[in-house]
Amino acid sequence: MPGGLNAASKRQGRKIRRSLSILICFVLLLSGGKLLLKQADLNLADYKPLIELVNINLLGRVNTEAALLNGKQDKDWNLILVNHWNYIPDDYQMVLVRLANGESVDARIYPDLLAMFNAARAHGVDPVVVSGYRSPEEQKSLMMKKINEYQTQGYSAVEAQALAEKWVALPGTSEHQLGMAVDINPARDQAKADQLYEWLNHNSYKYGFILRYPAEKTEITGTIYEPWHYRYVGKEAAAEIYARGLCLEEYLEELAASKSSYN
Numbered sequence: 001m002p003g004g005l006n007a008a009s010k011r012q013g014r015k016i017r018r019s020l021s022i023l024i025c026f027v028l029l030l031s032g033g034k035l036l037l038k039q040a041d042l043n044l045a046d047y048k049p050l051i052e053l054v055n056i057n058l059l060g061r062v063n064t065e066a067a068l069l070n071g072k073q074d075k076d077w078n079l080i081l082v083n084h085w086n087y088i089p090d091d092y093q094m095v096l097v098r099l100a101n102g103e104s105v106d107a108r109i110y111p112d113l114l115a116m117f118n119a120a121r122a123h124g125v126d127p128v129v130v131s132g133y134r135s136p137e138e139q140k141s142l143m144m145k146k147i148n149e150y151q152t153q154g155y156s157a158v159e160a161q162a163l164a165e166k167w168v169a170l171p172g173t174s175e176h177q178l179g180m181a182v183d184i185n186p187a188r189d190q191a192k193a194d195q196l197y198e199w200l201n202h203n204s205y206k207y208g209f210i211l212r213y214p215a216e217k218t219e220i221t222g223t224i225y226e227p228w229h230y231r232y233v234g235k236e237a238a239a240e241i242y243a244r245g246l247c248l249e250e251y252l253e254e255l256a257a258s259k260s261s262y263n
Contacts, residue, residue, distance in 0.1 A: 079233060080180075081248065082178060083249070085222070092178070094133075095108075096133055104179065105129065106178065109232040113232070116203070119206075126187040127185070129184060133177070136172065139171040139174050140171045143171070146167055147161050148160075150163045150164060175229075175231055180232040185228055205238040206239075210233055210241050210248065212248065213247075217250075233251075
């Protein structure tokens with residue numbers, strides 16, 4: 001038994017040293033102005049724009065300041081509008097953190113997401129991200145699956161697509177492709193879903209998240225009410241959106257108008 005423990009300790013030590021080495025290389029490469037990590041280093045996904053999948057279990061808590069793409073990202077990155085009428089910018093970039101359950105989110109939202117989940121657990125609800133970042137291919141697959149479901153119910157191809165688009169965004173128009181949107185459900189007891197959604201609805205703004213598709217805003221957002229879908233916009237914007245009962249489209253329209261009048 002003592003020999004087994006000693007071997008286990010050595011293996012753990014090697015894992016820690018290897019993790020620290022990878023983390024140091026990751027930060028150094030970021031600070032150099034370009035992301036040049038090879039696929040073998042951190043299991044990179046070769047998407048365009050560049051996306052990195054960092055295993056949170058391997059690296060521990062990610063230094064999100066190092067994930068700001070060396071300061072090249074727009075300062076209003078958290079307020080990018082993506083919906084049926086606004087596609088994801090071609091030059092949009094992100095660094096993704098892979099969560100323990102395999103889902104991924106933008107590294108910049110991870111600390112606030114973690115704080116929100118810890119607060120929810122302290123209040124007796126246990127949330128989990130059931131859907132975070134999605135690749136264009138994953139989004140397309142979801143759309144085709146939904147279309148097929150409607151077609152098997154007897155709808156024509158045109159009807160099926162129109163119905164599917166009420167529930168699933170076309171590739172390039174889904175916030176999930178930003179890495180800043182999360183679908184949240186109870187981790188274990190689905191009977192507590194309503195309790196969780198109620199808590200999120202009234203507390204998520206404290207952590208920079210908003211209920212993205214309120215029931216009364218469907219005509220504006222273009223998406224049916226989804227009590228599980230939350231979008232990160234930052235604490236300042238989230239607080240105002242919550243206090244005034246706005247959706248993101250309304251908030252950004254007012255923000256643009258105020259900047260225009262100021263100029």
